[in-house]
Amino acid sequence: MNLKKYTDYALRVLIYTGMNKEGELASIKEISDVFDISQHHLGKIVHELTKLDLIVSTRGRYGGIQLARPAEEINVGKVVRLLENDFVLLECFDKGTNHCVISPGCTLKHALNKALQAFFQVLDGYTIKDLITNENELRELMGIK
């Protein structure tokens, strides 16, 4: 069981961008340098985050990215749900391809659904703001001011 690398990187973009003051812009180049992730890959992720209305991107020489809303209004559970569109824990979670004969009477399906709900209930308790309360420590680890 794992999350996509894409989701991991997207959350790092939101954490990094969330540390900027209002109006201050981050660049893909900076994030690429800090996390050693290719600018090409980050570009695609930022494009997706823009489409999801989590990031606002300003083009041009003095352009860059910033959070679309204050960090305390961006919920981590929601972000993970948006980015991970594939929660097929069992074959029966995807009605289109399911051919498990017992699914109409299967308790395992309910157990895993409840487990998934519990998973998200925890993540729903966090916003991007909660992930950057130790901003000074994070800045030091990132090697930025």
Added chain:
Amino acid sequence: MNLKKYTDYALRVLIYTGMNKEGELASIKEISDVFDISQHHLGKIVHELTKLDLIVSTRGRYGGIQLARPAEEINVGKVVRLLENDFVLLECFDKGTNHCVISPGCTLKHALNKALQAFFQVLDGYTIKDLITNENELRELMGIK
């Protein structure tokens, strides 16, 4: 986010086998017919379940498989933990390959660890016995007596 097909099929083997009376043996052929999963694939899964001490396999003409312990003693959370050996939700979950600079001070890691614990806390509340309380319904869905 998903579980391996392998885990899904292994749980079906345990559910099917758990419905048998003590001493009654199930065959890979039967399980293959019911769930439309290849016998070859099921053979590998049964081999793994035997190694994990969840299934006892008896060879020979009148051989077959049965649960290694009563169904109420086989915990679903434990089975999923045993079968899914890869819980790398983020890069930092695998210390061997992690190169995320903020991991020593990262709250996201803790949030996802707590979420994963909550996921398993739900599954730990179920045994294989809980998955077959509606045995008659399951037998009907499987098309067996």
